């Protein structure tokens with residue numbers, strides 16, 4: 001054991017939040033679920049952060065133990081006991097300073113070929129008891145953000161959740177982005193992602209990715225643009241070897257119908273996939289399932305087509321979701337029938353057994369039982385809902401520099417917290433507007449929402465998992481933001497089937 005190189009699990013990251021520390025998963029798109037928990041954040045004691053910082057993957061345990069012993073003023077035997085507690089640990093609760101910390105599994109593991117990208121200095125987490133804040137919930141500094149680069153597309157996907165009512169080109173130059181990215185880096189922001197619209201239709205896409213790379217940010221890229229070989233070579237030169245391509249069918253007529261493209265689109269996609277293969281890119285295909293492209297033959301045809309590309313490692317089926325930026329009629333026109341959805345698992349299993357080299361999976365979607373069920377069933381699923389990270393530890397930057405809470409809220413004035421061409425990230429994040437939105441100031445004035453009288457309002461809407469603004473708007477309209485999340489067991493009924 002002493003001769004081993006034990007490393008702080010490289011899939012985890014420590015967020016220094018000024019007067020406390022959080023542990024989060026690192027870029028979750030690359031997480032191996034066997035070795036790390038994904039999509040979580042949890043408060044840890046700064047002393048635990050200091051302890052983990054010693055395991056940088058460069059030193060043997062025998063070299064680290066005396067340093068820990070010296071730092072924590074304990075014996076080397078006691079230091080080893082602590083190591084054993086976190087070495088390939090289960091999820092555990094650890095009490096320290098009268099506070100219980102729920103820690104993720106496998107904090108310390110044996111060093112493998114996954115390097116630790118970020119290293120920490122143990123003394124950076126030293127802070128006095130008076131300064132330490134283990135109560136406040138919202139992050140003092142955001143941990144990640146997403147750039148909505150534009151809402152301009154190569155295709156015109158009929159099922160799209162984006163707000164495309166008015167065309168919005170990106171109003172920032174790559175130089176202006178550079179300043180914001182440097183600000184983000186200084187603040188300790190771990191991840192910046194890009195969505196759209198289409199990154200490759202922003203004229204300075206290469207310069208923007210270069211600015212990001214300069215600070216070691218590599219956003220997840222998803223596109224429907226059949227990019228050419230030159231563009232692929234440029235991406236490769238920046239260090240990329242992975243991309244998501246969104247492809248809904250291999251049938252030209254279906255694509256014409258669903259994406260409004262001409263019949264040559266699929267040939268262009270073929271060329272792009274071949275070039276990606278030639279230049280060593282791994283590709284994930286994201287396929288949105290609607291009633292136009294989801295029968296057995298269509299899916300067979302698609303996977304058979306993709307089978308020619310060894311570099312397509314994963315095909316993800318995403319059942320079309322409802323969005324507050326589309327009309328309900330549009331959603332109903334393209335939504336799959338629930339009876340068809342029931343067959344989907346079987347079809348995917350069959351495809352998976354034939355095409356065993358590819359990972360074929362169905363992404364999660366909204367289910368009827370979350371919205372329409374007995375109070376006890378709804379309570380159970382509501383308590384297990386995904387946490388809303390918007391304005392909690394992340395934000396969205398719009399094509400004009402405006403900052404909002406969630407991608408699907410887009411340009412809605414109520415949720416704009418500031419603008420990054422006028423203010424720094426820290427100024428926007430700590431602005432009155434951002435805090436008032438988070439702490440629900442003025443939300444319940446003149447409101448008849450049941451949330452107003454709810455005994456668990458604080459743990460539900462502020463200190464806990466939060467509610468989903470887009471769910472509320474989707475169910476009760478733009479003027480009823482104070483209403484409960486429609487998945488809450490006490491929520492009024494509403495008459496849209498925004499689920500399967």
Ligand SMILES: C[S@@+](CC[C@H](N)C(=O)[O-])C[C@H]1O[C@@H](n2cnc3c(N)ncnc32)[C@H](O)[C@@H]1O
Nearest residue numbers: 159160161196197222223224246286288320321
């Ligand atoms: C909004 S797009 C932005 C990036 C790029 N334009 C693209 O299509 O890949 C991100 C992903 O969301 C998918 N998507 C769009 N509308 C959707 C919906 N209503 N339900 C589920 N997925 C959707 C797209 O197909 C794409 O894979």
Ligand code: SF4
Nearest residue numbers: 153157160196197224
């Ligand atoms: S799914 Fe992507 S390409 Fe299609 S319209 Fe939406 S943003 Fe544009």
Ligand code: SF4
Nearest residue numbers: 451454457460484488
């Ligand atoms: S959504 Fe409103 S009513 Fe429902 S639990 Fe939360 S605060 Fe209470």
